[in-house]
Amino acid sequence: MVEAxxxxxxxxxxxxxxxxTIVFGxxxxxxxxxxxxxxxxxxxxxxxxxxNEALFRAGLAADLVMLACYVGVTTLFLDMFRPVHAGxxxxxxxxxxxxxxxxxxxxxxxxxxxxxxxxxxxxxxxxAPQREAATLLALKVHGDGYDVSLAFFGIYCLxxxxxxxxxxxxxxxIGALMALAGACYILNSIADLAAPAFARMLSPHLMDxxxxxxxxxxxxxxxxxxxxxxxxxxIA
Numbered sequence: 001m002v003e004a005x006x007x008x009x010x011x012x013x014x015x016x017x018x019x020x021t022i023v024f025g026x027x028x029x030x031x032x033x034x035x036x037x038x039x040x041x042x043x044x045x046x047x048x049x050x051x052n053e054a055l056f057r058a059g060l061a062a063d064l065v066m067l068a069c070y071v072g073v074t075t076l077f078l079d080m081f082r083p084v085h086a087g088x089x090x091x092x093x094x095x096x097x098x099x100x101x102x103x104x105x106x107x108x109x110x111x112x113x114x115x116x117x118x119x120x121x122x123x124x125x126x127x128a129p130q131r132e133a134a135t136l137l138a139l140k141v142h143g144d145g146y147d148v149s150l151a152f153f154g155i156y157c158l159x160x161x162x163x164x165x166x167x168x169x170x171x172x173x174i175g176a177l178m179a180l181a182g183a184c185y186i187l188n189s190i191a192d193l194a195a196p197a198f199a200r201m202l203s204p205h206l207m208d209x210x211x212x213x214x215x216x217x218x219x220x221x222x223x224x225x226x227x228x229x230x231x232x233x234x235i236a
Contacts, residue, residue: 005169006080008225014076015221017069022214024066029146032059033110033139042129042136049113049135056114063107070100074156080226081163092159099152106145112138147189154185157213164217169226174217181213 005011032055038044049056074096081089113135116123123131161179164170188206191199 005226010076010080011221011226014073014080015218015223015225017072017076018214018218019222020069021066021073022211022218024062024069028059028062028066032056032062037136037139040136042132045139046113046117046132046135050117053114056110060107060110063103063110067100067104067107070096074100077160081160081167084163084167088159088163092156092163095152095159096156099149099156102145102152103149106142106149109138109142109145144193147192150185151189151193154182154189157182157185157210160217161213167226170217170220174213174220177209177213177216179213181210184209 036045036048036052036056038048074093078089078093081092116126116131116135116138126134157178159182161175161177161182163175164178165172165175167175184206188199188202191202
């Protein structure tokens, strides 16, 4: 089925916002927090955060930009894919917004380390080891919350993959990659939350398809927009 292509401007804006989501999200999770959390060493983690507070706060700011970009992506994709299947498009947007809400609430946990490690008089009752342990606990629980949000984003990506496959204005390979990304998100989240031992056995590259699929969709929309294709090109 070939649907009318969305406006090139809308498609490219969606691509730009999606790319922004990816870039700011990676910086926040990997470039900022990932470089400061030292395994299960609470003391080393606390020292790293105190020594690089600006980097930690930059990660927080990047999280907010990422969430704002994803709200824009969700809204634009809702309109773009509504002609393909209105019901699935609405349901996909709902799952995305739930994931965004969970992640936004989860971000509040990142303020805990900054509060605990500050030289605040009312926290003097807690010794340094207690504050450092609570700091690491907050970061670990934030990671659990991230897994919960990614389960909803995984369902969103699965639905986007199906919509892209049927759309006629995006290459079907993009739809397949997005569906694979969604499946990887869901598997990773369920494993981390329900079977941590099994999660540790999974390949560290399990999440690679998520980056490939989402980046492919973002770049395609940003560079090429979305154009009508013939049935022959859809089959190829």
